[in-house]
Amino acid sequence: MDTSRAVVDEPAHESPALLHHFATKGQQKNAASLGMWVFLAQEVMFFGGMFCAYLVYRYKYFGDFGSASQQLSITLGTINTAVLICSSLTVVLGIRAIQLGKRMALVFWLIATMVLGLAFLGIKADEYAEKFERHHVPGASFSYHELLPGQMKLPAAERQYANPHHAEMFFSLYFALTGMHALHMVVGVGLFGFLAYMAWRGKYTADYYTPIENAGLYWHFVDVVWIYLFGLLYLIDRHR
Amino acid sequence: MAIADVSDSGERENYLNAGHGLKSWLLTVDHKRIALLYLISITFFFFIGGLFALLIRLELLTPAGDLVQADTYNKLFTMHGQVMVFFFLIPGVPAVLGNFLIPIMIGAKDLAFPRINLLSWYLFIIGGTLMIYTILNGGVDTGWTFYTPLSTEFLKTNVISAIVGIFFAGFSSILTGLNFIVTIHRMRAPGMTWNRLPLFVWAHYATSIIQILGTPVVAITLVLVALERLFHLGIFNPALGGDPLLFQHLFWFYSHPAVYIMILPGMGIVSEIVCCFSRKRIFGYRAMALAVLGIAVIGFLVWAHHMFVAGISIYAALIFSLLSYFVAVPSAIKVFNWTATMYKGSITYQTPMLYAFGFIGLFTIGGLTGLFLACLGMDVHVHDTYFVIAHFHYVMVGGMVIAYLGGMHFWWPKISGRMYPEGWGKLAALIVFIGFNLTFFPQFILGYMGMPRRYYAYPAEFQILNVLSTAGATILAVGYLLPMVYFLWSMRYGKPAPANPWNAAGLEWQTHSPPPTFNFDEQPVVTWEAYNYDQIDEIPETEEVRVGH
């Protein structure tokens, strides 16, 4: 029997997990899924505004953005990308577990996801701290004196430095984008904490694990946003 | 099982008497109760915004700035705009009438996510509270448009609290839109196909698409403005390499589609009313449904027509002007189709129909003047003048508010179980119509003559038109107060309403007035087309109204 799509259409009075206003469990599950997809659509637009601002200034201040990008740690960024991708994997493993009815395995994978999420946030905090130390946080104490990409190879007299205002623009967008992303991750971690607790209490079965699926969708979205952020913030002009 | 034609709401359980006490209202998940919570809240904000409007018009009675100080006036027009747009017009019809009617119209027991619906209202209240705080703490004077670098660098008022308040209201709007989309997709009763949906539902579907795709953009833009103020970032500040035009593009990317959020639900209301009071199916059902979708989609492509003199390139201006003419076409289609619906109809003139007539006429004028503004050479002259103010008040007040009032009268029996007094209804409609035109028509002339927006002192030659406008505003205020009074009066003393006082088509009229908590006694099964007035009018009005089984 194919348990991967174990949706059973029971009439209302037979299933306690069914909410009063839905006619069948199938309808409830479909509604919840569509709801999450619609929510993610608006999240795309939400991040989209910032991505738009980033692209405009990246085009306008091409070299300066390259210079500022090189001040980020590509090592930590790559580690974080790997951590997030693994955390998406753990969510999927959790869903697989509950599809097979394994309650404690689900709890385990949910907690693993949270741990990885917190690891990401910890590494991010470390990156932020480094930026703070080097006065790369936009605002009153911002100070920037770095070369444009590719300038190291030139004789000292000919090197050109990046425009500090434009570098500050990069960092404004860096903190806005990664900060908003981090906020979404905090919500996600909290959400998984709640779901892990409910899973431990036995709320989810092979028949009903819609909240886990939808939370997983949300988490995958946050992951995809990070992948775009990683590329746009960390990987530009690295070839110079 | 038939619905008894005379309401027996005294004995029967309905959503109003199921559960008493504040907690049963503040913790409700019944979409109908949430709709009433919204009704009270947005009415409150409407009167606050209206109060600001009256103060503005009072100041403008004389050419000199002699009623309030310059800064106060700047706060008045800013907060009038913010309160009216974000706390009345945007939530307005969807949160009140949409919330109440959509589940019933499609034969469902509730929206897809009742708890998120309640959350929406609480987010709105939080936003509204922040707005009230902003007002009481000295106000904000950025203009409702928040243009930078004025709003980021040069003003010392409560910009951030206003932004956070609007952010919450926006999030509330997004969740409402999300709820409607999922509901309309997934919760339709058996037999309620897309082609049988009332146009009211189609209109809200299109509106919801705009809500979820557009609102997040203004949300993040305002967040960036707040961050810029807090941390002296330079994203929109030319002195630090930023671009003030980037702000304008991001702001208008939402704020233009936002006007379609405001008008489309009103168009949905008008379709319902015109059909009922002409006793006819809508002319061109498919065209009308496609038109609202078309307006929603094309509406996303025209935002920079607010920026023709802002410093964009000539070529960008050409493109946006052309696209703006595209969006006019589906709107025109709707006006023609409503008119055609009346052809060979059997028309009566109760209050809702009077408002519908008013809408069609005033929206026509408002829409046509939009064509003036889309026209590049014309817009250069009238941009940022009273011509623009007149245009958008014609569509938002002459259109949207009038449609809203029409809808409130039309569905009041269903919502409250009472009839409003018809004579007063007609009188108020007339007063609103006269007051509205007297207020805003002179402003077209003022605008072409060159009176700029947001001026509290103006050259003397503009005075007479301003006086006419203010006179109209006071009349309009009376027109708005009357329904408040008689609706409240009717809740106690109004004639009890039957299930279907208008003998209208639509599932909402097939259930009691007011409806039971779960909307229907039994799950409806739809076997008839929308606006089946030919079937309805075949049944003599004394017989029972048919309910699907």
Add this chain to the structure above:
Amino acid sequence: MFGHFPLWPENASTNAGNVDALYIFLLMVSGIMTVLIFTVLTAFAVRYRKRKGQRAEQIEGSHQLEITWSIIPFCVMLVFFIWGAVIYFQERTPPQDATEVYTVAKQWMWKFEHREGQREINELHVPVGRDVKMIMTSQDVIHSFFVPAFRIKQDVLPGRYTTLWFHATKPGTYHLFCSQYCGTQHSGMVGWVVVMEPRDYEAWMSGGGNQPLAVTGQKLFSELGCVTCHRSDIQGRGPNLVGVFGKPVLLEDGRTVTADENYVRESILEPGAKIVKGFKPVMPTFQGQVSDEQLNALVAYVKSLAAPQSGRPANANGMAVAAPKP
């Protein structure tokens, strides 16, 4: 009291007549449309009111009608679009030999500087019958230069120049308004445009021994040290600026840009933004060291450096045009 009830401002420029003609056309079409719809609505409301024994006739729709009343209005709207676009194009394309006036807007006043050196605040004197081009920037927030009698308007932005031009046709005094909300005294940021007969204008110009803007610019060019690198012979570390203005410039990164007012301004404030091909990025920035007025003077000076073989000077007002001697 009812003697003079104007419906539109005075017609005082070539553009005003064009815009008024378009306005009247729009009014006529809209008027016809409105009357048509109102008439039909009223006719139907009366003719098809509920009558005993008569039933409504259900009409599904008509594809033909839908298409007809979509296409015809759209074609009419295309006329609006094209007519408006033509006027807009004309409005945004200043003629070549226009008299230039530099404008600096600030909260809450208009500062004008004529090329000949006259400075005005809130009042702008211009000659009738001549093309006048405003080169405008703001010191703080966005403002907007609006003269209803000319039917012309342009936002004035901080950090860059925007331009606007007009050709006044009638002597007189006309309102000038700021039409972009700019803070407390937005309503007070008003003034006058005084259009004068040529003789009166000459008289006004010669009163007051101001030095032409480009000469001020030349002095600044020397004082600030620009002349050290931007020499008129080719050995300078910076490009030779003679004849540069208005021409295309090839940049290091391969792009070609036109040397307009914004380019010159940017080159002074953010020299690293665009490097001319063949030169090194060694020019220091003058951000914070020059005011908007001084920038205007420098721009005017660079403009005045027309190529020698053009015969007469680029600007027709007795400007010193020869390149500075090394």
